Amino acid sequence: MKYVVVTGGVLSGLGKGVTASSIGVLLKSAGLRVTSVKIDPYLNIDAGTMSPFEHGEVFVLDDGGEVDLDLGNYERFLDIALTRDNNITTGKVYSTVIERERRGDYLGKTVQVIPHITDEIQEWIERVAHQSSDGNNGTPDACVIELGGTVGDIESAPFIEALRQFQFRVGRDNICFVHVSLVPVMGPVGEQKTKPTQHTVKELRGLGIIPDILVCRSANPLHDDTRSKLAEFCHVSKEAVVSAHDSSNIYRVPLMFEEQGVSEVLAECFGFELVAERPLLAEWKAMADRVDNVEEEVHIAMVGKYTGLSDSYLSVIKALQHSSYAVNRKLVIDWIESADLDDATAASDPRAHAGAWELLRGANGILVPGGFGVRGIEGKIKAAEFARKNLVPYLGVCLGLQVATIEFCRNVLGMEGANSTEFDEDTPHQAVVFMPEISKTHMGGTMRLGTKPTPFLVDDCKMRRLYGGADHVDERHRHRYEVNPELIEQIESAGLRYVGKDETGQRCEIMELDEHPYFVGTQYHPEFKSRPGRPSPPFLGLMKAACGLEI
């Protein structure tokens, strides 16, 4: 097993995840089976209880693991499927060790960070690195490990120490340390400054880790003398100083690394022969060129709540992008803060209200993504109503299906005040209700989570066609509420059909409106399984309908 450890210095948000994924792509293109591990040095057991507003979206895995969004990048870049154990957190490591201590496993010893926590971290990494993630049951050849946070943080200290020890456990020939840093530009002539990188490398070396490769984030390509200086002061070879400058699209990053000889450095580090023919890279190049060359725009209105931080909807954005490539259109997302569509905003902030409605009216398609809590709900219901009445393509994901159902109950079935009990416990018409099996006392990991099969109940419908005629779909879930089973018959007889339900035939999963170009919703989150060359079917449907194409 070959391990690539990616750490970061100077500041967060440098693109460690994209760096790690891109290195994974290079290893994969060299014929290795690649998996990955993300380490998040926070005390939460998982990302499930964290606000997407602060942290970006919560990514959901097949096994129901609620994890950091970087695992989504790995799944998309490497076309793999990971498990909850591929995301290690301080919370998980400590709770395992403490549980073991309570069982008496440490036989009277004082339980300490070194060696007990650090051993647990190393064993965990080794265990998951050997788990197959490519769907073929093959044991991986290489594992890319990304350490979240910035080197020098108190939180990451036990992990850095574990990784320092790890090089002796697995052998120096089997591990490659990559450090991602920042090269800012100062002054009128645009001098590239190396000092922040020098400092962070010094700090890393002080902790016992000597980087083999330095990845330098900068606006423009590194100058040759900057590269020489970094090599000299940071004790890495010049070939191993990599420029990670701004690029036109994310698919260029592995290609940028390849052009600078990163594959050769990795081959040298790990002692494998680099084959000349690597067709995977040609695929990436074709993708990157394609993305750069689309011109005609398609506007999708994204009616959400966390519109100030686009990372809160990362997988949804990716799924939209993937489907826009498939129809050769340039995706423009018009972000609409859902509360701005609300009637109440017309009085309090008429400009925001007018602006939001202008964007909504101008869009080729409307998307209401997943969400929690009452804020902005009325605006989302308005968006669904607008899409339904004006025959504008609409995709509702999870909450988006629920608001479309509420809207239909209110405005088509005349159930005044219909709502979800999540937003109004005393609603006279409970259109959406709490699922009976869900815990009311514990928030972490207690939703209906992960991949569950959804059989189609009709022979032909748009969604079934989009899924290639399949008899069922396997998609990932994350919700506590469902369409009220008692109202299904009434809703369906008025034309809003649930064409896919769970195996019991009770729980509504896929919604489609008769006599509308594309008005669909899914209780699951199709965005998590979208891939660059294999866009998620419901998203592709939205895109096709938005472009006026046949489904």
Ligand code: GLN
């Ligand atoms: N809040 C809704 C529920 O819990 C929708 C969840 C979601 O959109 N992920 O059912």
